[in-house]
Amino acid sequence: MNLSLLAPATALQPSTLNDVTRSAMQDLLREGESQNTLASYRAALRYWAAWYGLRYGGQIQLPLPVACVLQFVVDHAQRMTAKGLQSELPREIDEALVAGGYKGKIGPMAHTTLVHRISVMSKAHQMRAVPNPCHDAQVRELLSRTRKAYAKRGDLPRKKAALTKDPLQALLETCDDSLRGKRDRALLLFAWASGGRRRSEVASASLQSLRRIGPAEFVYTLAHSKTNQSGRDQPENQKPVLGQAGAALQVWLDASGITEGLIFRRILKGGHLGGAMSGAGVRTIVQARCALAGIEGDFSAHSLRSGFVTEAGRQNVPLADTMALTGHQSIPTVMGYFRAESVILNQGARLLDE
Known part of the structure; x- marks a missing residue:
């Protein structure tokens, strides 16, 4: 076959991907992912966008600053204070998230949900090949200490009862x-x-x-x-x-x-x-x-x-x-x-x- 006969318009550049290829990649990635996983990712990203909009008054954009991820953690994780367990999410924002259907109820989310939300945001940065704030040392240390704090309080995930x-x-x-x-x-x-x-x-x-x-x-x-x-x-x-x-x-x-x-x-x-x-x-x-x-x-x-x-x-x-x-x-x-x-x-x- 004479390779020189190929029209220049059909030749690809080996170091870059065109829009058609990128779209095909996304189709394959979506099809290869389980529907439950996709649904949980979408819900988590919708929540991030809603929280960001209410907290900062703007549209979320990646990459997020490290400070934004740290704020997300302290807004949603409970910590022990002199007044008891507290988190930093303002009441009016919490109520707006519930009213908008982004949360099921008022109050801090479960620790497993918080970890999942951070993981999804980390994945979003990874897929877009942008700097990942979730890998920052401060974020990792805060999440590690938060997990230990919940464990010390006996606030552990509960397994569903077994149907023997x-x-x-x-x-x-x-x-x-x-x-x-x-x-x-x-x-x-x-x-x-x-x-x-x-x-x-x-x-x-x-x-x-x-x-x-x-x-x-x-x-x-x-x-x-x-x-x-x-x-x-x-x-x-x-x-x-x-x-x-x-x-x-x-x-x-x-x-x-x-x-x-x-x-x-x-x-x-x-x-x-x-x-x-x-x-x-x-x-x-x-x-x-x-x-x-x-x-x-x-x-x-x-x-x-x-x-x-x-x-x-x-x-x-x-x-x-x-x-x-x-x-x-x-x-x-x-x-x-x-x-x-x-x-x-x-x-x-x-x-x-x-």
Whole structure:
């Protein structure tokens, strides 16, 4: 091929990117990111822009000064004073942020939320290849000391309660023979018994990835997950849906008439089949069934995942087998569930008992 025949207008410069390439890059970056992550990033950046506008009376621009990030931290982190816990966000600005829908309620945000907001702003600077104030030594030290201050006060993140075997059975007993009841029973068992699926994995579960291996027995291929975002083909992608879970899934598919697309759908008024569910919809099902069963506690969709891991620890399922189903890659994370349960079974706690 004669390279000299290429028109000059089509030749690119190797050291720069044109607008078309930059746009294509952004499309790929967005498509490769999870929807939940994108939504959390957008919410965090909207909050930053609203806070900046109210605090400084102008439009936010990157890079931010280091002083601005330090101000964001002290505005939102509580510190102990002679008058008790205080933060520096003015009341009128706090009320305006709530009124504008940027905050859920008046008062300081949780420490985990603060850290997430800083991380998102750091990512925004990184993506734009501009100086990153979040990496400044003052910011890093302030965040480190803030975390320690919260820990000293016992203000630690609270994990959602685990739905182990017995409370899960109580939830299942609330599922009647209506279309909604059949869906909820199949959904709860699918999420729990296949290894504690995340709510996004349940909402996006597709018949295309479901393979029948026997009467009311299936294997679900989880090709994409939080710990396998590149879609690597590996044995751990295969998740069994057997026993009660397989039977409930078969009942749901027969009753709903679903033959392609998403496995779990919304149920409309009148008991009619609707469209796609959201991850929040999975959480709502868990919480609604907990209320019907009279189970008290702070439960969410993640309770199915933590409940599966906790129950596996109770029943002495080998750690490797548990992790193969859950998809966890961190042994300390899984062991945290095991140890939280085993502490009450520790014989050393009963040395004074006969």
